[in-house]
Amino acid sequence: MSNQTSDAILKLQNVHTDIAQYHILHGVDLCVERGAVTMLLGRNGVGKTTTLRSIMGLWTTHTGDITFDGANITATPTPARARAGIGFVPEDMGIFTDLTVEENMTLAAASGPLSPARRDWIFTAFPPLKTFWTAEAGNLSGGQKQMLSIARTMAEERKLYLIDEPTKGLAPAIVSTMAAALKELKNQGASILMVEQNFAVAKAIGDYAAVMEDGRITWSGTMQELASDTTLQEQLMGLSMEASA
């Protein structure tokens, strides 16, 4: 990603990851620019989720380097990566269903109590969370669970957000809520690496894009560049963003 090397908050160099006997990542090279949104795109099964989980330390990287905010974190355990400032929204949302919304948020504020100002900011972005503050998270709808999952990463100041398919399976009205909240997060200057299959959302939020194929990054550049070139989209992903949006 030639135009993204000026101030990268996250850098992956030749990252290889295995899951059991399967070799999933075959040397991922990726830069995530500070204060910008980078969209990780590609077909199903090309290694997008594995890339995010490798960055978070949930899968072990056996070759290559992951550098976050100037420090090599390749061998750093997951909790230490989180404490260093990486927030993670997994594909399955990772909600604690037996805990209330409030308890989920309390737990997310790992370094201290959730500040009232931050809580109010989260309520503004996701009003249903205020309504269901004392309800068990397991009783929330899919969209509300996704809101809670993203809100949890907002419970503390993060240097980088890893968000895996935040609009997957959601109703259009909820998708627009989610997109608005993510834009707000972006406007606050957050650095975000996001996997997203909804190209309309990806195009609206993303500053940069990286496309994966067979466990490698095969193209990277600005989102504008990718969004404006239908031939490139079809060549990289087998379909045009306009057609799938």
Place this chain on the structure above:
Amino acid sequence: MTTLAPDHKPTFASVPLSERFAAALPVLLVPILVVLGFLAIGNPSSWLTLTVSGLAMGMMIFVMASGLTLVFGLMDVINFGHGAFISVGAFVGVSTLFGLSHWAGAPSLTLNLIAILLAVLAAMAVTGLLGWAFERIIVKPVYGAHLKQILVTVGGLIVIEQMIHVIWGPEEIFLTRPEMLKGSITFWGAALEKYRLLAVAIGLILFVAMRLTFRRTKIGLIVRAGVENGEMVEALGYRLRIVFVGVFVAGSALAGLGGVMWGLYQEVITAGMGEEMMILVFIVVIIGGLGSVEGAFIGALLVGLLQNYIAFLEPKLALVSNIGLMTAILMWRPQGMMPVVKAK
């Protein structure tokens, strides 16, 4: 900042009464069993005596089982060595009581309770420490390998039992309860053993304390969340392995407490007592739902009450009553009464 979300008013769909009843049924099983026991026994004083006895037995089993269910829930560790902590707790506690025989034998409730408290603290300290060593040396190398866990923890159990023989000798040790806890009181014509009432009180206090810890403290939240989705807890910045060691130590100390209580209940202790108790403990953990403290509590009360009622009504069936209970509950709810939803 303006409101970002569309103006919609989210609501929960109302849950039908039948579904609410089904969800609450495990909690209602204990009172239902108590009422059925009353109807079957007929005699109110016998029923009351058996109910208190069943509750006391259930509370003691719960004390022993609570740690085991959390250890399994948090890290998927099957610890067959848990019984060793019950035995060691009983031997340390009883030895302490023998050392404090002038207090335990004094006709003073205060001195008797202080003697028991010191015995319990000694037992919990030793079994907690032993639990820490057991986790570091025996369990840690076999995380994620269930078959190896069974083999090495059974091995650990055998080694610790033999160590008890080395330290305390191979014979069973008989004991008497502290002076003021001998005998019974009469209530509504029923003879209620004083010690059983104390056991019920200790079990209840412990359950309430555990519940408050899990609901009101951050460490409690971490444990509850960790049982459901440990990976996500780590991704939020908490070192679950350290939490797990703490839970393992606490669970071992509780097993030690259960050992002292059971020893005083039976008035005899043996090196194999923990191993024998593990059958009931596993039944309770399984029917309660792996990882669920509330489920273990209800399961323990059901086991204690049913065993006492059946032993009175049909003694020949007493031996199989708990296996029958487990079979019935697993046919009704194959994952136990209150399983913790695993997200792994």
